[in-house]
Amino acid sequence: MSEKKEYKVIGTRPIRHDGVDKVTGRAIYGADFQITGLLHGRVLRSPHAHARIVSIDTSRAEAHPGVKGVVTAEDLPAAEDKMADLGEGAVSLKYLCDNILASDKALYKGHAIAAVAATSPHIAEEACELIDVEYEVLPPVLEVRQAMESDAPILHENLRTSSLGETGDKPSNIASHFQHKKGDIDKGFDEADVIIEREFVTGTVHQGYIEPHNATALYNPDGQLTVWCSTQGAFTVREQLAEILQYPISKIKVVPLEIGGGFGGKINVYVKPVAALLAKKTGKPVKVLMNRADVFEGTGPTPASYITIKMGATNDGKITAAQTSLVFEAGAYPGSPVGAGAMCVFAPYNIENVVIDGYDVVVNKPKTAPYRAPGATNAAFGTETVVDELAEKLNIDPLEIRLMNGAKEGDRRADGPVYPRIGFIETLEAAKEHPHYASPNGKKYHGRGIASGFWFNIGLESSVTINVNPDGTVNLVEGSTDIGGTRASIAMQAAEVLGIPAESVNPTVVDTNSIGYTAVTGGSRTTYATGYAAYEAAQDVVQQMKARAAKLWDVDEDNVQFADGEFSSINGKEEQISFRDLSARLGETGGPVIGRATMNPAGAGGAFATHVVDVEVDVDTGKVEILRYTATQDAGKAIHPSYVEGQIQGGVVQGIGWALNEEYIYNDEGEMTNASFLDYRMPTCLDLPMIDAVIVEVPNPGHPYGVRGVGEVPIVPPPAAIANAIYDAVGIRMTELPMSPDRLLKAMGKI
């Protein structure tokens, strides 16, 4: 399969560098942060899903004892409708600002309207009650099909549909429509012997990170703004603050604290600019913490969607055509992940004739945010269910039909890119060879399902510096938030180069003043791109240390070689010195050694996964039990296999929750009725079997060790795999998520 390289550190399982702090409770999270003179902020949120803000009177709140300042959208710089550059594409500045504090309209229940800073959190909460807001309540629109109707209530009077390069001439909730085409779709369906066309509906789902959003901000009299917070990327917080506050980026320092989960939901800012405004107004440091209801109602979930999938295949199993319409909720402002969904929807298959239509539609729900392979899970729920149905109709094993049509190196995806070496086929083969697939499956009401998934992964910018210590250890300085063990996986790549143990690398995630630009921990990029930068920075250290050895030995630099942690001379003198011993002699050979590297690598290499699940359906209660779960995934090269397995297991668990229980339940007024972890049902260990994570390694040619991002793709297959297993168990095709007991009883005709 792949050429096996011998590594000393890569592929081992050292204890993570941040482990002790985390298990002993010493790690400092956003809510733990303390500073002298701290005030506490609280945000007043809209009780209405759709309303015009007629007036806001903060005078009673300002007069309340203990209140030090109140802010509204008027405290934000005037947001004329220009585009903000956030590094990852342009965004309307007005939309960005209005989502922080609503100016003219409240567009979802939970939309921030005003905020108070006070001497205690309780006073701040009391004072919020004293802010008088007059609303003109408008009818909400909560679902994409309803939002697209011509007589639907309009969220944004200025929004015109951008469709295939044309701009509409009247207000619409459809922000954009795009299309990808490949081949001749009519010809493709003409060639098909079997055509399946189905509709799918998925619910609004939250990332469910345990730690709520938080920020503490301080404005110094010299104009320096410092923000301590939990985020997936300190630099993106700095960019967003600079745009929203229209403040010089060089005067903003963002200090990332430990993060209690993000999954994409901690890239966009919510309370950080609010804390900054309150800090500026009061002259004091201000901390703003969300509670759980704030998190559900006031931050971005992943979108609900309405998807149609049509696929055709010949009798011998070749998929000849695939067509889809992906309609995604953007939430209150344009910008759903429908584009990413379109990249992934048919990505696992080499299909000659494809049409993909994507629609980004605004509705009166929180502006959506990324969630682990954003858009791909929604899309794969449709595709992988239809592929299963094709296999059944054609009497072909569901793994075989995927093997027959699976994408390989050189195949072109419908949205353009041609695949480099990828490992989809290998994940299918690993699933086929796994004992799970050969195990008996025939008990009554038991069923087995298969589904695959794709996530493209990204590269983006990363910076790393490495300072060599006199005892042969190094301090590695990076800007990537560590969510899933990346301090370890990045440090290990440097350790491998330097020939030292992983424990001899001390990784630190630092603030935006202390390292070069580093993009968010997202897109499964961190072990890949920041790891790549660590590799290059370590190479830089080696080069510099070779020069020092050359100086010691009075030989030419080209005559020093480095292997297995030892420098030695070639061509002449038989000199040798270990990395450790040379580290102690840096002062005498020219001073400290600092390795550095910055990267923006282009070869992230896509990730594929294939999942096998066994379920039991309780036909009396509609409850689905997950009996066994096997997830195979191409990790390229697993730097730290435990954390790769952890990512796979975590993704699968979130996918199971999405499949079976999780959803925002809205009433007709557009109010979420289940904004707590009791009523928004995430799975616990009682709902899950051991998830067997099988790592397949098809090295990514775009990385020195072959790394592919692993964090996101494991959430993609579960809903479809479980739906296919339910079909196998009880003969019912579930096309709506979540597949909760009430829906299943209904689908089985028991109601």
Next chain:
Amino acid sequence: MEKFSYVNATSLKQVTSLLSDSGWGEIMMIAGGTDLLAELKEYIETPKTLINLKTLPGMDSISADASGLKIGALTTVAEIAMHPTIQHHYTVLAQAAASVATPQIRNVGTLGGNLCQRPRCWYYRDETVSCLKKGGDLCYAVEGLSKYHAIFGGDPVYIVHPSDIAPALIALNASIKIVGPEGEKTIKVEEFFTLPAANPFRENVLEPNEIVVEVHVPKPNPNTKSLYLKAREKGAPDFALASVAGVFEVMGRTCQAASIVLGGVAPAPWRSTDAETALTGKMINDSVSAKAGEEAVKNAQPLNDNEYKVTLTQNLISRAAMMAVSK
């Protein structure tokens, strides 16, 4: 959460005299606090004073003898779930207690609190909604979202009673001791709970100055088989979509007597006399158990979103009956 003062209880007499000074909501009692604290944080209740009952002596133990069980109201749910005698002879009660919430909540939540906990209805729990239960005009579940609401006995408030332990105690014919300013009284647990038609604002007969102190459970006959089945959307923590507390006296496959009380389907624990009648004196087989399920739900009145609960309840009763006569 509003400010409140906090008083440690020293005696029942002190508690009832403190309570006598107010109507509902001014002075409230707290034991485990697993329900009340959430209500305070969400402004559902805004008492001026909380009386801490955990300082009351001698109310947190279980005693078992030939006549039955006495369980103090401050006994934790975990202690009930893990008590060997209860597990062996009062299985339905142990199973019901074990199904409550999570280990952490069972370790602090008390018997008294479990019986007196307030509804989980999402309209009731929303501080901005003034529903019938809170003195408003409407039960919003009737026209609104009713997935988790009542299919029996709802009119005019369609909450479901959230307790798992209550149906088990009623099925075991337990009694409850209540102390008030006038002294103590003992009533059947079944009579403790009320329907909204009688009082839309409360779920039981307690007066504002009364306190639950003890539960008595008579010892079941030796040929009794009891069990608790709870359908929920996820493993834990989750309240019942529907639950069945079943206490059966069986001889071979014949059911000599059946006591069947449902949870999660009505504003109070709901005894299904229809199911009991359908099973009593019968050899239990598939068709008899199926018939008992059908009988139990023939008068169900589902709302817009909870028709599935009718099916669920019917199937759970059938399953409970079959389990009663299986080995």
